[in-house]
Amino acid sequence: MAVFALRRLLSSIPTLLIVTVIIFVMVKLLPGDPARLILGQEATPQALAELRRSLGLDRSLLQQYLSWLAGAVRLDFGTSLTDNSSVSKLIAQKLPVTLELSLFAMLISLLISLPAGILSAMRRNTWVDRVLTLLALSGISLPNFFLGILLIYLFSIQLAWIPASGYTSLLENPGRNLLLLLLPAVTLGVGSGAVLTRYLRSSLSETLTQDYVRTAHAKGLTARQVTSKHALRNALIPFLTAFGLQLGGLLGGAVITEQIFSIPGFGRLLVDAVFTRDLPVIQGVVLVSAVAVFLVSFLVDLGYAAVDPRIRYN
Amino acid sequence: MRKSQFLMAFLSAACLSAASASAQTLTVGLDADPPKLDPALSTALVDRQVMNQIFDKLVDLDVNLKVVPALATSWKVTNGGLTYTFKLKSGVKFTDGTVLDAAAVKYGLDRNRTLEGSARKNEMSSIKEVKVIDAQTIQLNLSQSYGPLLAVLTDRAGMIVSPTAAKKAGADFQNNPVGSGPFTFVSRVRQDNITLNANKSYWGGAPKIDKLIYRPFTDGDVRYANLLSGAVQAITPIDPKDISKLEQNAKFSVLNYPGIGFQGVWFNVTRAPFNNKNFRQAVAATIDREAIAKSIFYGTVTPAAGPFPPGTPAASSAITVQKPNIALAKQKLGGKPLTFTLLTTPGSVTTQLAQVYQAMFAQAGITAKIEQVEFGTLLDRADKQDYDALMLGWSGRPDPDGNIYDFFVTGGTNNQAGYSNKAVDSLLAKARAQTAMTARAATYNVALSTIISDTPYTWVYFQRNLVASVKGLTGLKPIPDGIIRFKDVDLK
Numbered sequence: 116m117a118v119f120a121l122r123r124l125l126s127s128i129p130t131l132l133i134v135t136v137i138i139f140v141m142v143k144l145l146p147g148d149p150a151r152l153i154l155g156q157e158a159t160p161q162a163l164a165e166l167r168r169s170l171g172l173d174r175s176l177l178q179q180y181l182s183w184l185a186g187a188v189r190l191d192f193g194t195s196l197t198d199n200s201s202v203s204k205l206i207a208q209k210l211p212v213t214l215e216l217s218l219f220a221m222l223i224s225l226l227i228s229l230p231a232g233i234l235s236a237m238r239r240n241t242w243v244d245r246v247l248t249l250l251a252l253s254g255i256s257l258p259n260f261f262l263g264i265l266l267i268y269l270f271s272i273q274l275a276w277i278p279a280s281g282y283t284s285l286l287e288n289p290g291r292n293l294l295l296l297l298l299p300a301v302t303l304g305v306g307s308g309a310v311l312t313r314y315l316r317s318s319l320s321e322t323l324t325q326d327y328v329r330t331a332h333a334k335g336l337t338a339r340q341v342t343s344k345h346a347l348r349n350a351l352i353p354f355l356t357a358f359g360l361q362l363g364g365l366l367g368g369a370v371i372t373e374q375i376f377s378i379p380g381f382g383r384l385l386v387d388a389v390f391t392r393d394l395p396v397i398q399g400v401v402l403v404s405a406v407a408v409f410l411v412s413f414l415v416d417l418g419y420a421a422v423d424p425r426i427r428y429n
Numbered sequence: 430m431r432k433s434q435f436l437m438a439f440l441s442a443a444c445l446s447a448a449s450a451s452a453q454t455l456t457v458g459l460d461a462d463p464p465k466l467d468p469a470l471s472t473a474l475v476d477r478q479v480m481n482q483i484f485d486k487l488v489d490l491d492v493n494l495k496v497v498p499a500l501a502t503s504w505k506v507t508n509g510g511l512t513y514t515f516k517l518k519s520g521v522k523f524t525d526g527t528v529l530d531a532a533a534v535k536y537g538l539d540r541n542r543t544l545e546g547s548a549r550k551n552e553m554s555s556i557k558e559v560k561v562i563d564a565q566t567i568q569l570n571l572s573q574s575y576g577p578l579l580a581v582l583t584d585r586a587g588m589i590v591s592p593t594a595a596k597k598a599g600a601d602f603q604n605n606p607v608g609s610g611p612f613t614f615v616s617r618v619r620q621d622n623i624t625l626n627a628n629k630s631y632w633g634g635a636p637k638i639d640k641l642i643y644r645p646f647t648d649g650d651v652r653y654a655n656l657l658s659g660a661v662q663a664i665t666p667i668d669p670k671d672i673s674k675l676e677q678n679a680k681f682s683v684l685n686y687p688g689i690g691f692q693g694v695w696f697n698v699t700r701a702p703f704n705n706k707n708f709r710q711a712v713a714a715t716i717d718r719e720a721i722a723k724s725i726f727y728g729t730v731t732p733a734a735g736p737f738p739p740g741t742p743a744a745s746s747a748i749t750v751q752k753p754n755i756a757l758a759k760q761k762l763g764g765k766p767l768t769f770t771l772l773t774t775p776g777s778v779t780t781q782l783a784q785v786y787q788a789m790f791a792q793a794g795i796t797a798k799i800e801q802v803e804f805g806t807l808l809d810r811a812d813k814q815d816y817d818a819l820m821l822g823w824s825g826r827p828d829p830d831g832n833i834y835d836f837f838v839t840g841g842t843n844n845q846a847g848y849s850n851k852a853v854d855s856l857l858a859k860a861r862a863q864t865a866m867t868a869r870a871a872t873y874n875v876a877l878s879t880i881i882s883d884t885p886y887t888w889v890y891f892q893r894n895l896v897a898s899v900k901g902l903t904g905l906k907p908i909p910d911g912i913i914r915f916k917d918v919d920l921k
Contacts, residue, residue, distance in 0.1 A: 147809050148809045159550065162546070165546065198464055199604070200604060267658065271654070272654065272657045280646070281621070378621075391464065
C-alpha cells in the first residue's frame with residue numbers, strides 16, 4: 116500500500132510542474148495592465164512606469180516564472196497588488212473557510228444521495244424511483260445562484276431565522292458559524308447531492324443484477340441484507356470517484372455561492388483578484404486549488420486501493 | 430422530534446446572540462471591498478467611504494459643496510494665490526496618542542505628495558513646499574496659483590495620518606491606518622468586513638454609534654437582500670430598479686441626492702472614423718439623454734449637458750442638455766456611411782446602455798458594434814488610444830477643475846480622446862490660476878463651449894448618490910461627494 120501511495124505521489128510531480136507553467140502563462144495572457152488598474156483613472160505615465168518596475172513587470176517572462184516558482188515551492192506566493200498583504204497569509208485565511216463549507220456541503224450531499232440513491236436503486240422503475248429521479252434532475256438543473264437567493268428570501272427575509280450573509284469562525288462561535296454556513300452548504304450540497312444520487316443509483320442498480328447478488332438472494336438473505344452487506348460495497352467504488360470530483364470542484368472555489376452569501380472564502384478571493392488583476396493572488400489561489408484537486412484525487416485513489424485490492428497491484 | 434427541537438433551540442439561540450451584539454453597532458453594505466486604506470495610495474472611490482471616518486482632513490465639504498473648517502479652523506490665501514496659511518485646531522490627538530500639530534500636518538501632506546506610488550502627486554503638484562510656522566500654523570507655498578487647492582484638500586490629499594504609526598507600519602500602513610478621525614480602525618478581513626470603533630475622545634464630540642462595520646456586497650441584489658433581512662442597516666449605492674420598492678417599504682428610508690460625477694462617451698480623435706468632427710457630432714446628436722435617464726435608470730440620474738452637474742459651482746444654465754436630432758445627425762454624416770466599435774465593460778447596466786446607444790445611433794444609419802472588455806483593459810486601451818469610441822465616466826471632484834482640466838488639456842492624464850486644442854489649453858490653465866470662483870466658472874464655460882462643439886466627449890448623464898437605510902437611522906447628510914460622514918449618525 117505504501118509503495119502504491121509513493122508511486123502515485125511521485126508520478127504527480129511532473130504534472131504539477133506543467134500545471135505551474137500553464138497557470139503562470141495563462142495569468143500573463145490575461146488582457147489589461149495591472150499597474151493601470153491599481154492606479155486607476157488618474158494615473159500619470161510616470162507613476163505607471165514606477166509601479167510596473169516595482170512589480171517586476173519589466174523583467175523577462177522566464178525570470179518572472181522562475182522567481183515565482185522558487186517562491187511557490189517555499190509556499191511564498193508574493194504579496195497582493197491590492198493591499199500588499201502576503202498571498203500565503205491570505206490563502207491560509209481563506210482556505211479553511213472554503214474547506215469547512217465544502218465539507219459541510221459534502222455532508223449534506225451525502226445525507227441526500229446515500230438514502231436517495233439506495234432507495235432509487237432498490238425500487239427501480241417504481242413510482243418511488245421516478246419521483247426521486249425527477250427530484251435529482253431538478254437538483255442538478257437548479258442553478259446555485261437561484262437556489263441561494265431563494266433560500267435567502269425564504270429563511271432570511273420571510274422567516275427571519277437565519278442571517279442572509281456573513282461568516283464567523285468556528286473557533287470564535289461554533290453555533291453562529293454553523294448557522295451562517297447552513298444555507299450556503301445546502302445550496303452547494305443540493306446540487307452535488309443530486310449528481311451523486313444519480314451515480315449511486317446507476318452503480319448500485321448494475322451491481323444488483325450481478326450473479327453473486329442473485330446467489331445471495333438464493334441463500335435466503337433479505338433484500339436489505341443483500342444490498343448493505345454485498346452490493347453496496349462494490350457500488351461505492353464509482354461513487355467514490357464522483358464524490359472526489361465533486362469535493363475537488365468545491366475546493367477549487369464555490370465562487371458563486373460564496374459571492375451570494377458574502378463568505379470570505381477561497382472562491383471570492385479568486386474572483387476579486389481576477390477583477391483587480393491581482394496577479395500574485397490569482398497565481399497562488401489557482402495553484403493551491405490545483406494541488407487540492409490532486410490531493411483529493413490521491414486520497415480517492417488510496418480509498419479505492421483500500422476497497423479493492425486489485426487496484427494496488429495493477 | 431428531538432432533532433427538530435434541537436434545531437429550533439439552536440436557531441433561536443443564534444438569532445438572539447445576533448440581536449444583542451448589534452445593539453450599538455451599525456453595519457453598512459458597500460458595493461466593493463475598499464482596497465487601500467491609505468490616503469496616499471488610494472485610487473478607489475469606495476476607499477474614501479471608510480477613510481473619511483478614520484482620518485481628519487484639513488478642510489471638509491458641506492451639503493452645498495462649500496469648503497468648511499475641519500482640522501484647519503481658518504485659512505488665508507495671499508501672495509496672489511501662491512501662499513495658503515492654515516490655523517490648526519489645538520489639543521487634537523491621533524488615536525494612538527500622538528499630538529496633532531503643524532509638524533504632524535506637514536508630515537501628512539508631504540507624505541501624500543511624495544510617497545513612492547502615491548496617487549496624490551498629480552493633484553498636489555502645485556505645492557512647492559509645506560512650511561511649519563508655529564505649532565498651530567502651517568503654510569503651503571505654491572509654485573503657481575492653483576484655485577482648486579482647497580477642494581483637493583477636502584479629499585484624500587488633505588487627510589492627515591499619524592506620523593508615528595505611518596513610520597512604524599511602513600508599507601503596511603494601508604492595513605493599519607491611524608488618524609485622528611471620529612472612528613478608529615480595529616480590523617479588516619478582506620472580502621468580509623472592516624470594523625471601526627468610535628473614538629470616544631474625538632475633539633468634535635464622540636460619535637453616537639459605538640461600532641461601525643463595513644461589508645462589501647458586489648452584487649446589487651445581494652446588497653438589497655441583506656438590507657431587507659436586517660443583516661445591514663444601510664447600503665450604498667442601491668440599484669436603480671430597487672429604489673421604488675424601498676421607497677414604498679415603511680421600514681426603510683431612501684436618500685437620493687445629486688452627485689458630482691458624469692458619464693458619457695469618448696471619441697478617439699486621433700484616428701478614423703472619429704478624427705472627423707462631423708462624425709463625432711453626428712453620433713452625439715442621436716443620443717436621447719432624457720429617454721436614457723427614464724428607461725434605464727428609472728429617473729435616478731439627471732441628463733447631462735456638460736461636466737458640471739446642476740448645483741455645482743461652474744454649472745451654467747447657458748449650456749443646455751442636447752436634444753436628440755436625427756435630421757442633424759444625418760446632415761452631419763453627409764451621406765457617408767459610419768461604422769465603428771463601441772468599447773465598454775461588462776455588467777447588466779452598461780450592456781443595456783450600450784445596446785440602447787446602438788439603437789439610437791442606428792436611427793441615423795450609424796452602425797456600432799459593441800465590444801466588452803474588463804475595466805483594466807478598457808483603461809489600458811484608452812491610454813494607448815486603441816479604440817473608436819468608449820463608454821467611461823468620472824466619480825467627480827468638488828472643484829470644477831477636477832471635472833474638466835485633465836480630461837481636455839493636451840496630454841492630460843484623463844484625456845482618453847487624445848484631444849488637443851491650444852485655445853482650450855490656455856483657457857483651462859487660466860481658469861485654475863484664477864482665485865475667485867465666479868471668474869473661474871466663467872472661464873471654464875468659455876472653454877466648455879469650444880469642447881462641446883469639438884465633441885471629443887459627449888456627456889450623457891450625471892449619476893446621483895443613492896443611500897438606503899432602516900428608518901431608525903438619522904443624521905445622514907447629503908454631501909454631494911457621496912461619502913457618508915458617520916460622526917453624527919444615530920441608530921435608534
